[in-house]
Amino acid sequence: MTTTTAAIRATGLSKVYGSGAARVIALDGIEVRVRRGAFTAIMGPSGSGKSTLLHCLAGLDAPTGGTIWVGDTKITGLSDDELTDLRRDRIGFVFQAFNLVPTLTAAENITLPLDLAGRRPDPQLLDRVVGALGLGHRLDHRPSQLSGGQQQRVACARALITGPDVVFADEPTGALDSRTSRELLGFLRDSVDEAGQTVVMVTHDPVAAVYADRVLLLADGRIVDEVQAPTAETVLDRLKSLERAGA
Amino acid sequence: MLKAMPRELLAHKGRLAMTLLAIALGVAATVASWVAADSVATSLAGTKTRGDVGVAVRAADASTTMSSSTAKRLRGLPGVQRVHEVVVGKAGLIGRDGKLVAATTVLDRAGTNWDDSGRFTLTDGRAPRGPGEIAIGRTEAGKSGLGVGDRTTVLLSDGRARDAVVSGLFDYVSLGPRSGDGADPVPAVAYDRESARALLGERLSRVELVVQSGVDPDAVVRAALGVGYVVSTGSELAAAAAAESDDTARELRETLLPLAAIALLVGMVVIANTFTMLVTQRTRQFALLRAIGAKRRQIRVAVVAEALVLGLVGGTIGTLIGIGLGPVLLAVMRPGDDLGYTVSPVAVLLGYAVAVVVTVVAASGAARRAALVPPMAALRADAVVPKDVLVRRSALGSGLVVAAVVAVVATAGPSEDNLTRIIGLLSALVGAAGVLLLAPALAVLLFRPLLGLARRHGGSAVRLGVRNAARDPRRTAGTATAITVGLGLICAFGLLSATFATLIASTTRANVPAGTTVLQPAAGGASVLSPSELDKVRATPGVSRAAASRDKIVPISYPGGRTERKISAIEPDALGTVLTPTLTAGVADLRRGVVISQNQADMLGLGLGAPITLVPDPRTPINTTIVGIYEATELGASIFYDVALAPAPLRDQLTIIYASGPTARTALGEGFAQRPDVTVTDREGLVAQGIEAQRLAFALLYAMFGVAIVIAVFGVVNTLALSVMERTREIGVLRAIGASRALVKRTIRVESIVISLFGALLGVTLGLAVGAVMQHAMFGQHLWDITVPIGVILTSLTGIVVAAVVAALWPAAKAAKTDVLAAIG
Incomplete structure (x- = not known):
């Protein structure tokens, strides 16, 4: 494996829901390549297929056609158990709705993927992640005792604790105010810059997209545009033109 | 493994308590049943058996009688160390309230002679002396409120009654089984030897011998008495007694456990449903776990582990409740019995086994569904309802119901034999299962x-x-x-x-005219009346006609095979007078043959003139034919035959006396007013x-x-x-x-x-x-x-x-x- 290998690669990716009159094409021949150690944002209008793309890339949802590689592993065609192992060991998730287990403490939520694998957490990694996220004094709290921002940071720590190849984030700032959003995005940015983490994020917020190295723009299940080193203005402009084209 | 699961359980104490209670109640019913049966078994088995008796000798059948002279012949024999005669006769104890005391043993065998053979253990007072004194069983004393020194009345055979003072109370140790052939029933009343012979009769029920070691008791008895006697050794009788108590316990278990199974079945439905709901409610959580790397098996194992924990806790509670309820159940099932209370490890193990198995089985469907939750469900709001399962379930349910209805209708004839009826019954149960499967569809419809x-x-x-x-x-x-x-x-x-x-x-x-007066033994059960009562009824002024039925379940054989039926020996002139069965065919003339009920005739495939053999006594089978068929249901005796054909001992065991006459009811009511052992009633x-x-x-x-x-x-x-x-x-x-x-x-x-x-x-x-x-x-x-x-x-x-x-x-x-x-x- 060389450093030039893509962290994620997909070709001819399609996803179709339903059949007959109710047939909906969510993804329509997507070709995508995500570089290792890059922060990629996926944007697009509602119904453009950005969440579906993320779910397929992350092995949560099975595409109708096409092939996906995570690193050197071809994940399309894997059995459910193999996919589960892949998600557990090589992929991290941050969801919009935090999705923490309410009955577990913050620390237990963070180490849950390791528990599932029957592994003990690496104390150094745990310290580093927890320290970076500023969660040290909150580890014994239950999710209900944490603020939204803190909960999302716990979710981030959970995603990072296995040292995954890729972290997928689905609207991670959707339920946060602007200040906590900035903190979270800054943290994701730092994990890319300092630890060489690969991050793929779906968002509808141009301000959030600015933290990414590259923005992929989706419309009607296709990648229609791409912005390198985005600023809020360039992203907003492209989105507006997309919406005009769609209207 | 999954820490989240037990925490999740504890987080909702209410639903946890409800689920546990559902498990616990089902388990409690099972454990209580088991414990009750166990207690009966151990109490019976733990009853002291007598080791002091070498052999017991009794007459092989009614043709041989034993009296004091029989005992005398045995007494002088070489090798025989001790001889005890045992008299058994009718003795009804009247309690303080003037009513007959319900004794453990039927009236006709509740009296005996006092001796020092070891049968009796005096618990209070002293042994009875003379016809004016009796010793009574401790159980009967408790029921009647009688104590040492109290005066009461004892009802004897042929309507005689004697006053007596209670001189002592005893516990009785049986030799061999308490019921059946050669049984040693527990007496309620004991007189001294001479009084017993005078009041209860000369006839001996058995003679007990103690022989020197090395002497063959069988040979001794044969040499002294010849054939016609049954010789049982003490150990044989003890084994028979043990077998009897095992049977009793098994019967009790067979009555109770199916009932407990029903409670368990309902418990299972509740548990299964609760688990399904618990799983549905946690769909999102399972999906999340799946998304971040829990395998299907891990989720399934977690749900089953949760069931296991609930089963263990519910089992503990249920077992404790069951152990607590056992005595209550015993009191209901066997009132008046003095029973020890035994909790065997088997009962406890059974409680846990049932709890764990039932809970895990009930939860397994839910566990499977939980494992099928797709990880995507974590990210979506709409839950997944497996529709095809409902369709399959309804299809299966409809199929079962249709099949059941067809089978029930096909077996619905009133004259079908037993096997066909059982098939019909099973079909009905299958149909019921079908309806339960259809329940969701019915809910939608309704x-x-x-x-x-x-x-x-x-x-x-x-x-x-x-x-x-x-x-x-x-x-x-x-x-x-x-x-x-x-x-x-x-x-x-x-x-x-x-x-x-x-x-x-x-x-x-239909069978008893309104004007017929009915006399029955007050003690109920297997008690019977004697010919002296029938004579008294006949002699009562105002009674113009009287007859008695002697009911017994005996083997019968007929062209189609052999079986057992309750048959009734009765005077031929009773039919049409004190009993008025409605004939559908033939005549009600018992002198020419037997009269059988319509549905029995249908079931056995017998018509008028068909031959039938009744076997009330194996040595004297009655070969006869059917002369009359009457309309009746399968209740009571359904085959009447002439009492003259019945074996002699059976002729004297009257189940019911029927009498009619212008003033029969009043006259008999007055005539038997002093006889608490006889109930006088009417239709x-x-x-x-x-x-x-x-x-x-x-x-x-x-x-x-x-x-x-x-x-x-x-x-x-x-x-x-x-x-x-x-x-x-x-x-x-x-x-x-x-x-x-x-x-x-x-x-x-x-x-x-x-x-x-x-x-x-x-x-x-x-x-x-x-x-x-x-x-x-x-x-x-x-x-x-x-x-x-x-x-x-x-x-x-x-x-x-x-x-x-x-x-x-x-x-x-x-x-x-x-x-x-x-x-x-």
Whole structure:
């Protein structure tokens, strides 16, 4: 494996829901390549297929056609158990709705993927992640005792604790105010810059997209545009033109 | 492994408690049954057996009699160390209230002679001396309130009565079994030897010998007495006694465990439903775990582990409750018996095994469904309902119901033989299972119009409540079927009981004329009257005619095979006078042959003139033919034959005396006023007696089904509580836009009543249908010859509505307390 290998690669990716009159094409021949150690944002209008793309890339949802590689592993065609192992060991998730287990403490939520694998957490990694996220004094709290921002940071720590190849984030700032959003995005940015983490994020917020190295723009299940080193203005402009084209 | 699961359990104490209670009650019923049977077994087995007796000698049959001279011949023999004669005769003890004391042993064998053989252990006072003194059993003393020094009356054979003073109380140690051939029944009254011979009779029941070691007792007896005697060694008798107590315990277990199984079955429905709901409720959580790397197997194992833990805890509670309930059950099942209380390790193990197995099996479906939750469900709001399962389930249910109906109709003839009837009964059960499978589909069918009705005519609480109940037909049906099973059983057996009562009444009324007076032994059970009573009845002025039936279950053979039937020996002139069976064919002339009931004749395939052999005694089989067929049901004796043909000993054992005459009722009432051992009644008295007896027999059944209903109600509480939790947000929104707390409570109450009534109505319908097949199978009547137990149905339905309201209390309060801001925030 060389450093030039893509962290994620997909070709001819399609996803179709339903059949007959109710047939909906969510993804329509997507070709995508995500570089290792890059922060990629996926944007697009509602119904453009950005969440579906993320779910397929992350092995949560099975595409109708096409092939996906995570690193050197071809994940399309894997059995459910193999996919589960892949998600557990090589992929991290941050969801919009935090999705923490309410009955577990913050620390237990963070180490849950390791528990599932029957592994003990690496104390150094745990310290580093927890320290970076500023969660040290909150580890014994239950999710209900944490603020939204803190909960999302716990979710981030959970995603990072296995040292995954890729972290997928689905609207991670959707339920946060602007200040906590900035903190979270800054943290994701730092994990890319300092630890060489690969991050793929779906968002509808141009301000959030600015933290990414590259923005992929989706419309009607296709990648229609791409912005390198985005600023809020360039992203907003492209989105507006997309919406005009769609209207 | 998955820390989240036990925490999740503990986080919801209410539903945890309900689930545990459902498990615990089912287990408690099982353990209590087992413990009761165990206690009876150990008490019987633990009864002291006598080791002091070498052999017991008794007459092989009625043709040989033993008296003191028999004992005398044995007494002088070489090798014989000790000889004890045992007299057994009729002795009825009258209690302080002037009524006959219910003794362990039938009246005719309740008296004996006092001796120092080791049979008696004096617990108070001293041994009786002379005809004016008796010793009585400690159990009878307790029942009658008699003590040492009290004067009372003893009823003897031939209507004699003697006053006597209680000189002492005893415990009795039996030699061998307590019932059957060669039994040593526990006596209630003991006289000294001379008085016993004078009052109870010269005839000996047995002679006990103690022989020197090395002497063959069999040879000794044969040499002294010749043939015609049965010689049993002490160890043989002890073994027979042990076998008897094992049989008794097994019988008790066989009665109780099926009932406990019903409680368990209902418990299982409730547990399965609760687990399904717990899983559905946690769909999102399972999906999350799946998304971040939990394998299907891990989720499945976690749910099963959760069931295991619940099973263990519920099993512990249930076993403890069961152990506590055992004595209560014993008191109901065997009142008056002095029984030790034994809890064997088997009972405890059984409790745990049942709890764990039932819970894990009940949860396995839910575990499988939990594992199938796709990880995507974590990211979506809409839950996945596996529709195809419901379709498959309904198809299977319809198939079973159709097959069952066909089979029941095909086997519905009133003259079908036993096997066909059993097939019909099993088909009915299969059909019932089919209906339970169809329950969700039926819920959909029923709730759709109900919903429309509620929309047009109901208030907002009714509208919302019905809509909630209709929302998830599968869950509603699951909750309701637990009630269905319990209530179905109550209605089925209620119908059986009511039909039986009608049958008793109609059969009695058809065969006994209103003017006939009836005399029975007051002690009931296997007690009988003697010819002296019949003589007395005949001699009573005002009685113009009297006859007695001697009923016994004996082997019979007929061209189609052999079986056992209750047959009745009676004077030929009784038919048409004191008994008036309605003949459908032939004549009621017992001098020419036997008279048989129509349905027995149909079942055995016999017509007029058919040969039949009755075997009341193996040495004197009665070969005869059928001369008359009468209309009757399968109750009481259904084959009458001439008493002159009956073996001599049976002729003297009168089951019932029938008498008629212008003033018979009054005259006999007065004539037997001083005889507490004889009940004088008439046709209506006989009817009332029969109905009362069968009602008692059904009481225990009702009690056990009641337990099943209680478990089912816990299921309703569970469902409601979970549905309230699920709808926190929705209830919050309702409250925010103006629903009062009272309205929220009413909504939950309506939901509870709708779910419960759905289950109840299904249960009543199903119960009546199965009950109709049951009465056909048991009484050989047409399917529609039923008596609907309206009282039972109305009581059950009222009870269910009350239970539904009670079940809704806690969930409704919980719903009303919903914090509006937290719910919608």
